[in-house]
Amino acid sequence: ITCPTKSTKIFMQKSGLVDIDKISLLYDPIINSKDIMLKKKEKIDNSLIGTKYYIAIGRLTKQKNFEFLINVFKDFSKFNKSKLIILGDGEERNNLTSFIKKNELDNKILLLGFKKNIFKYLKNSKCFILSSLWEDPGFVLIESAYMNIPIISSDCENGPKEILNNGEYGILFKSNDKKSLMQSLIKFEKIKKDEIFLNKINSKKNTKKFSYFRHYKNFSNLIEKIL
Secondary structure: OEEOOHHHHHHHHHHOOOOHHHOEEOOOOOEOHHHHHHHOOOOOOHHHOOOOEEEEEOOOOOOOOHHHHHHHHHHHOOOOOOEEEEEOOOOOHHHHHHHHHHOOOOOOEEEEEOOOOOHHHHHOOOEEEEOOOOOOOOHHHHHHHHOOOOEEEEOOOOOHHHHOHHHOOOEEEOOOOHHHHHHHHHHHHHOOHHHHHHHHHHHHHHHHHHEHHHHHHHHHHHHHHHO
């Protein structure tokens, strides 16, 4: 049995469902460097050129907790001019659209739908926000780190805390806690550039274990041990 994060491996070991010796850590193959390099070169929509924005990406589902994020950003936007862009589609779209219109946030929060190329949007963003209730490990979080984008993430299980090294490589907020996320947004706006730079360097280094090549090597070694 392979697990995509250390926390999942520990959970499986404690469960007693299988022999501990049969449980291994194997990070998912997420980072394809060549593909990302090509995609991030594409031009962003003309309407977004020069726009300062935070970005969130994922299916519009309960798991991603976008209504919570929009609710917090509604208050944050009262004293900050940055916009929030959400990429993705799903069953919560109509509810989120209605909430945005009801609160007259059309010019501050943009639902751009599913985008095949998320990297050109990430490249031009101020910061990536992950508001999920759970992840394992959180693909877009890892892709954002690889792209050198600052990260604000919920401390949900099982991935963000591990990937961001308990907040050393980004800003963690208490999952589903409005006050905590608001404090994190304010903290990011005030944080020094050299601290942001250091966080980006460390978080990108941490993504190496999620590369296609590293996954292939680790998987090959695992098969050899079994054989």
